[in-house]
Amino acid sequence: MGEINKLAEKITAPIVPCDVSNNDDMLNLLTKAKEHFGGGVDFILHSIGMSLNLRKGKHYTEIDYGFNQKTLDISATSLHRLLATAMKLDAINEWGSVVALTYIAAQRVFPDYNEMADAKALLESVTRSFGYHYAVKKHVRVNTVSQSPTRTTAGSGVKGFDGFINYAEKMSPLGNASAEDCANYCVSLFSDLTRMVTMQNLFHDGGFSFTGVTESVIEQMEK
Numbered sequence: 001m002g003e004i005n006k007l008a009e010k011i012t013a014p015i016v017p018c019d020v021s022n023n024d025d026m027l028n029l030l031t032k033a034k035e036h037f038g039g040g041v042d043f044i045l046h047s048i049g050m051s052l053n054l055r056k057g058k059h060y061t062e063i064d065y066g067f068n069q070k071t072l073d074i075s076a077t078s079l080h081r082l083l084a085t086a087m088k089l090d091a092i093n094e095w096g097s098v099v100a101l102t103y104i105a106a107q108r109v110f111p112d113y114n115e116m117a118d119a120k121a122l123l124e125s126v127t128r129s130f131g132y133h134y135a136v137k138k139h140v141r142v143n144t145v146s147q148s149p150t151r152t153t154a155g156s157g158v159k160g161f162d163g164f165i166n167y168a169e170k171m172s173p174l175g176n177a178s179a180e181d182c183a184n185y186c187v188s189l190f191s192d193l194t195r196m197v198t199m200q201n202l203f204h205d206g207g208f209s210f211t212g213v214t215e216s217v218i219e220q221m222e223k
């Protein structure tokens with residue numbers, strides 16, 4: 001909470017606590033946001049992920065389904081709850097933009113990503129499905145950004161993260177995208193310059209997603 005307080009002070013923004021798996025919290029968050037801004041907002045970033053099975057060290061083949069439901073609720077259904085609540089309160093302005101952060105484990109297997117792979121697949125599906133309805137209703141855009149592995153609290157929780165981030169670096173022609181690069185890309189998606197982009201999963205990964213192999217990885221294998 002220390003860092004969030006510092007940020008809030010710097011930009012004179014109120015902090016509204018919200019457990020995204022709780023309907024009342026979500027309603028409160030968007031109601032307060034509307035009050036604060038005196039109307040709807042132009043953009044929202046969904047930057048939330050939590051795997052209870054990963055936390056408890058459960059292998060993917062032996063997950064606890066109670067934990068799994070909570071993981072899906074927090075990491076993916078929360079985007080639906082956010083959009084549904086925003087639609088009900090009319091909390092996003094015409095041509096507004098919503099971005100959620102995701103990872104390529106939704107499309108390809110990364111064994112240690114565990115149940116989060118399924119959560120990200122659901123997140124990307126909600127993006128398409130709700131994106132359709134919000135576009136038709138109010139020209140609101142919904143996209144996911146599929147980010148390179150990045151050293152953060154959640155990122156570092158993935159087993160073997162150091163080896164993995166180095167591997168991704170070597171497999172990406174441009175190298176891994178940093179957190180700052182990710183923020184810049186999100187800003188471009190919040191801007192009117194991308195107003196016709198919606199329901200997409202957009203890879204922001206230095207080219208990793210479309211690279212079969214790199215010379216750097218081959219060199220490593222020959223050692």
Ligand SMILES: NC(=O)c1ccc[n+]([C@@H]2O[C@H](COP(=O)([O-])OP(=O)(O)OC[C@H]3O[C@@H](n4cnc5c(N)ncnc54)[C@H](O)[C@@H]3O)[C@@H](O)[C@H]2O)c1
Nearest residue numbers: 019020047048049050101102103147149150152153154155
């Ligand atoms: N770090 C990476 O390598 C990486 C790569 C691709 C995508 N992402 C995605 O980026 C997003 C942000 O993750 P991060 O890497 O910055 O890690 P992080 O741990 O800093 O962020 C996760 C956030 O989720 C919040 N959260 C967890 N449960 C919540 C709940 N019930 N209600 C409200 N908030 C809750 C936490 O408070 C935390 O702020 C996640 O969706 C993550 O999957 C991360």
